[in-house]
Amino acid sequence: MALSVVAAARWALQFPKTALLASRLFLDTRVSPLLKLAAALAAVVIVSPVDLFGDVPLLGPVDDVALL
Numbered sequence: 001m002a003l004s005v006v007a008a009a010r011w012a013l014q015f016p017k018t019a020l021l022a023s024r025l026f027l028d029t030r031v032s033p034l035l036k037l038a039a040a041l042a043a044v045v046i047v048s049p050v051d052l053f054g055d056v057p058l059l060g061p062v063d064d065v066a067l068l
Contacts (some may be wrong), residue, residue, distance in 0.1 A: 004012070025031055026039075 022039075026036055
């Protein structure tokens with residue numbers, strides 16, 4: 001599904017705020033280190049071109065959707 005120009009512009013304007021929020025949450029000592037690790041691992045799995053669970057039946061198609 002292609003993004004419309006309006007949706008792409010809205011996303012581009014929202015991205016700096018979201019990145020700032022994420023960086024502040026990672027630096028906040030009140031946030032559990034376990035949650036920080038889980039978020040970092042989820043980001044790596046989403047961005048990584050390697051499909052770690054692609055060959056596992058039932059888990060392959062579901063892992064990408066579950067992380068989003």
